[in-house]
Amino acid sequence: xxxxxxxxxxxxxxxxxxxxxxxxxxxxxxxxxxxxxxxxxxxxxxxxxxxxxxxxxxxxxxxxxxxxxxxxxxxxxxxxxxxxxxxxxxxxxxxxxxxxxxxxxxxxxxxxxxxxxxxxxxxxxxxxxxxxxxxxxxxxxxxxxxxxxxxxxxxxxxxxxxxxxxxxxxxxxxxxxxxxxxxxxxxxxxxxxxxxxxxxxxxxxxxxxxxxxxxxxxxxxxxxxxxxxxxxxxxxxxxxxxxxxxxxxxxxxxxxxxxxxxxxxxxxxxxxxxxxxxxxxxxxxxxxxxxxxxxxxxxxxxxxxxxxxxxxxxxxxxxxxxxxxxxxxxxxxxxxxxxxxxxxxxxxxxxxxxxxxxxxxxxxxxxxxxxxxxxxxxxxxxxxxxx
Numbered sequence: 001x002x003x004x005x006x007x008x009x010x011x012x013x014x015x016x017x018x019x020x021x022x023x024x025x026x027x028x029x030x031x032x033x034x035x036x037x038x039x040x041x042x043x044x045x046x047x048x049x050x051x052x053x054x055x056x057x058x059x060x061x062x063x064x065x066x067x068x069x070x071x072x073x074x075x076x077x078x079x080x081x082x083x084x085x086x087x088x089x090x091x092x093x094x095x096x097x098x099x100x101x102x103x104x105x106x107x108x109x110x111x112x113x114x115x116x117x118x119x120x121x122x123x124x125x126x127x128x129x130x131x132x133x134x135x136x137x138x139x140x141x142x143x144x145x146x147x148x149x150x151x152x153x154x155x156x157x158x159x160x161x162x163x164x165x166x167x168x169x170x171x172x173x174x175x176x177x178x179x180x181x182x183x184x185x186x187x188x189x190x191x192x193x194x195x196x197x198x199x200x201x202x203x204x205x206x207x208x209x210x211x212x213x214x215x216x217x218x219x220x221x222x223x224x225x226x227x228x229x230x231x232x233x234x235x236x237x238x239x240x241x242x243x244x245x246x247x248x249x250x251x252x253x254x255x256x257x258x259x260x261x262x263x264x265x266x267x268x269x270x271x272x273x274x275x276x277x278x279x280x281x282x283x284x285x286x287x288x289x290x291x292x293x294x295x296x297x298x299x300x301x302x303x304x305x306x307x308x309x310x311x312x313x314x315x316x317x318x319x320x321x322x323x324x325x326x327x328x329x330x331x332x333x334x335x336x337x338x339x340x341x342x343x344x345x346x347x348x349x350x351x352x353x354x355x356x357x358x359x360x361x362x363x364x365x366x367x368x369x370x371x372x373x374x375x376x377x378x379x380x381x382x383x384x385x386x387x
Contacts, residue, residue, distance in 0.1 A: 003382055008071040012159035012219060015350045016268045016291060016316050024347045024380035025071040025159070026373060027318065027355040031056040033110045033362030034369075035064075041366035042067055054101050054113045057359045062156060069373050072220070072353070073158045075149060077210050080138035092116065096134040099174050110362035118177040125191045128198055136165075136205025142213040149217040161270070163222040164210025165203035168252060169245050170226055172196055185236065185244060192244055200248040207256040215263030220291065222270045223253055229275025231299045238279050250287045257288050270318060274358070276300040278307070285314050294319030294357035295346070304345035316351040321372055323356045328363045332371035339375035347384050354380065 003022040006014065014021035030038070032052045039046060044067065050058045065073055080096065091103035098119035105111045120131070149160060172195050173181035184192050203224065211218070226249065228235050236245070253269065260267050270291035271284060278301040281292065295317050296302055304320060320342035321327065326335055339354060346352035354376050360369065379385065 007157035009157050009159045009219060012071050012353065013266055015353060016220070017266075017350065018313070018316070019350045020348075020382040021350065023382060024343055024376055024384075025353045026069060026376045026380075027072040027161075027353050028060070028068075028070060028360060028369070029057055029074060029356075029358075030060060030360040031110070031112075031362055032058045034360040034364050034366075035060070037362070038068070038366045038369060039064060041370070054095070055359055056110070056112050062152070062158070065158065066156075068369075069377070071159055072161050073152060073156075074161045074163070074222075075145070075152075076163045077141045077206060078143055078145065079140065080135055081140040097171065097175055098132070106362075108363055115174060118175055118180075120175040120195070121177045121180055123176075123191075125194050128191075128194050131198070133198060134202050136202050137209060141206070142209055145210070146214045146217075149214040153217040159219040160217055161220040161222060162210060162214070162218045163224075165206035165224060165252065165256065167224040167226050168196055168199045168203055168248050169228070170224070171199050171203075175199075182236075185240060189244070196245070196248045200252055204252055204255055207252070208259065211256065211259045211263060215260050215267075218260065218264060218267055220268050220270050221256060221260050222272065222293075223256060223289075224249075225272040227272075227274040228280055229273065229277040229296075229299060231275055231296070233276050233300060234279055235275075238283070241280060242283065246283060246287070253287055253289070268316070274299070276302060278302060281307075281311055281315065285311065289315065291316040291318050291353075293317075294355070295342075296357050297322045297342075298324060304342055308346050308348075308351075312346070312349065312351055316353070317346045318353040319355045319357045320346060320352075321354065321356045323358045323360065323364070327356060327368050327372070328361065328365075330368065332367055335368045335371040336375040336378075339372050340379045343376070343379050343384060344386050347380065347382075348386070 006022045011021040012025045015025050032050055035058050044064060046061055052058050094100050099115055100117035101113040102116035103111055104114050257269050268290035270293055271289050272293045274296055276299040292315055321339055326338045
């Protein structure tokens, strides 16, 4: 028997409470070219002033989200006014951490940005005290945030996912350079701890101001993106994670979660970490994590049936839909079958939100996104048919 239809927000909240809603929730983040293609495919002539980020991702307009059938909308903090507008050339920019990004045009069309300069590559421990760190408390960061999230909360039924603070481990190697930072973790541990602590303080401040401004409207707080895995295994050992990285993430997550729950007791926290990260999951659960994204299907040890069996009673999952092969090059039927497999693996008992494993890229046909959505509508209604 079909279950009574829920609002989008209640569907998401129910699933993340490890209960079965009317159907599996659907989410998506998307890059600018894919977004334009999807709007055109759906016949939406909607004019927007889009400002893509480093990964060329863009916010999805509520009208697009509604017509496509998404259950969640994403929001983040604004930029600080005091941040100098540093542009090296039309194809280069420097962010507020001092990291330089250069535009790279894809052979198949579209573009993205890659890091081209790491500002702390030659820094010493004493240099960290004099570095111009971002100011998390700049009032411009929350200009209009409360009003906008309140409007979405009061006048739509979308669940709200917010990202206020960001990465600690990832930001550290962005600023230092990956090779140098990984060598530091063995040869220069005082510098690593000094750098991680500085970044932690900034990201804690970001979470603090965002939650203070609008935390009562946030259903999911995306803690950060901390990619700790390649497709074949972890980037660092579990021992190194526990001794050098976990202390800062644990302090940050504990602070943010406590502040968030004061504002919204039903809210959940989510971590994005690509790759083969199964080894870290028990620690993350101990650290209070509620939702893991993205469950990368081609990564070693990330079998969704095994993850659900081992951790599904304590952890929810977000993602799973392959953005490397299935979405860009698969047929619509292959997308539907792939989506159905992940629904069968992760959705029983609740605790799953269907989503592509990363920002949808410009080479993904909009027909394949529609096929993913249609698979959720066909196979994602509870009780789940496991045949």
